[in-house]
Amino acid sequence: MTTVVLFRDDLRVEDHPALHEAASHGEPVVCLYVLDEESEGVRPLGGAAKWWLHHSLTSLAADLSDLGVPLTLRRGPAGDVVPDVVRETGAERLLWNRRYGGPERAVDAGLKEWAGDNGVAAHSYAGSIMFEPWTVTTQNGDPYRVFTPFWRACTSGPPPREPYPAPSSVLPADPAPASDALADWGLLPTHPDWSGGLARTWTVGERAAHERLDEFLDERLPRYAEDRDLPAKPATSRLSPHLRWGEISPYTVWHTALHRAENPGKxxxxxGWREFSTYNLYIHPDMATRNINPKFDAFPWPPLDEDVLAAWHKGRTGIPLVDAGMHELWETGTMQNRVRMVTASLLSKNLLIDWRLGEQWFWDTLVDADPGSNPHNWQWVAGCGTDAAPYFRIFNAETQQKKFDPDFEYVDRWNGRQEGVEPIVDLKESRAHALELFMSL
Known part of the structure; x- marks a missing residue:
């Protein structure tokens, strides 16, 4: 009996529940990845994410080849492409790990319906998050709106399962279905090729993800709680793109940290925040475009000044910490977390530019642009999301720099002090104006 395993945001072979189940029977397996940017509501990938996806698929194909099975690549609406592959191969089972965005769930529901109508056994598994959203509710059965009780509810129940090992081998289907050539998908930038900084910063793939986790646990975790807010220090795990693309599972990260570290709590x-973001994506599938708190629908955003937005994009606001962060983002596809909050606060509160425009820029330039975390974090800073920073919390970029980068080490590393670039906004005056607008809601 042939099984099709559908890969999506889980580009790995270790702790891949669907692959583990398929390989355990010793019967033929088709490993399929579908690039679907055509199904209704599916958000097209940003440029940096496409770069990462290209290299991650290259790595996954090599890892699957080592197990004895090729990776089949197809492009188009998954609701059409997946049934085509099932019919071509005569597969009787279709397996995947679950996704939690609204359009993606609709695609998967359609696949299950098609499978049921055509005598194909379809099953899905938890592989991307540790706590399924429908299992975490208040005593009244309502979703949590605040992180702390949400995380307490998650961690007070049964612990996350242990990770599954990678299969020792996988029996391929014979003949294997035809595959697109990855290069033909055009995921890499060409004219111009702006990805040099990404290539210098990142090693992509499952092996790199495990090496990064090991390095973090061995070298940086002991001072993580103290140093994580200091942008000049290499204090964080930098696992976010590997988790976003599923090159390593949260179960693996969780249990490895518990087994090897003395105090991994922070x-x-x-x-947990990653889980909470996906939880909110499940509840609010349109949170990239709509305020979670509807009160903010009435916020009086002023007319957009395109030049001001462009200055923020390019890191030419004249605010050193913000400009350094935006330069880091463009060069590396990432930005230190506290600096992300400061840059987002400046845009949405000091410059009074709709947070959705900032979220879209991050979506296009972050290698870890996550459909849950990216909009959830933007709404948190803007004050319109769940467990959001209150409207009166406006990050002062100068104060933040003095506290967390007092010697300008991070700022100067990323050319945040630029001669001739004057501040685009007065931080105190713009804060007072923003507070007036927020209090009018």
Whole structure:
């Protein structure tokens, strides 16, 4: 009996529940990845994410080849492409790990319906998050709106399962279905090729993800709680793109940290925020475009000044910490977390530019642009999301720099002090104006 395993945001072979189940029977397996940017509501990937995806698929194909099975690549609406592959191969089972965005769930529901109508056994598994959203509710059965009780509810129940090992081998289907050539998908930038900084910063793939986790646990975790807010220090795990693309599972990160570290609590809480973001994506599938708190629908955003937005994009606001962060983002596809909050606060509160425009820029330029974490974090800073920073919390970029980068080490590393670039906004005056607008809601 042939099984099709559908890969999506889980580009790994270790702790891949669907692959583990398929390989355990010793019967033929088709490993399929579908690039679907055509199904209704599916958000097209940003440029940096496409770069990462290209290299991650290259790595996954090599890892699957080592197990004895090729990776089949197809492009188009998954609701059409997946049934085509099932019919071509005569597969009787279709397996995947679950996704939690609204359009993606609709695609998967359609696949299950098609499978049921055509005598194909379809099953899905938890592989991307540790706590399924529908299992975490208040005593009244309502969703949590605040992180702390949400995470307490998650961690007070049964612990996350242990990770599954990678299969020792996988029996391929014979003949293997035809595959697209990855290069033909055009995921890499060409004219111009702006990805040099990404290539210098990142090693992509499952092996790199495990090496990064090992390095973090061995070298940086002991001072993580003290140093994580200091942008000049290499204090964080930098696992976020590997988790976003599923090159390593949260179960693996969780249990490895618990087994090897003395006090991983603060780090594991950051995994909790990732869970909370996906939880909110499940509840609010349109949170990239709509305020979670509808009160903010009435916020009087002023007319957009395109030049001001462009200055923020390019890191030419004249605010050193913000400009350094935006330069780091463009060069590396990432930005230190506290600096992300400061840059987002400046845009949405000091410059009074709709947070959705900032979220879209991050979506296009972050290698870890996550459909849950990116909009959830932007709404948190803007004050319109769940467990959001209150409207009166406006990060002062100068104060933040003095506190967390007092010697300008991070700022100067990323050319944040630029001669001739004057501040685009007065931080105190713009804060007072923003507070007036927020209090009018």
């Amino acid at each position: 780090f594991l809480t950051e995994l």
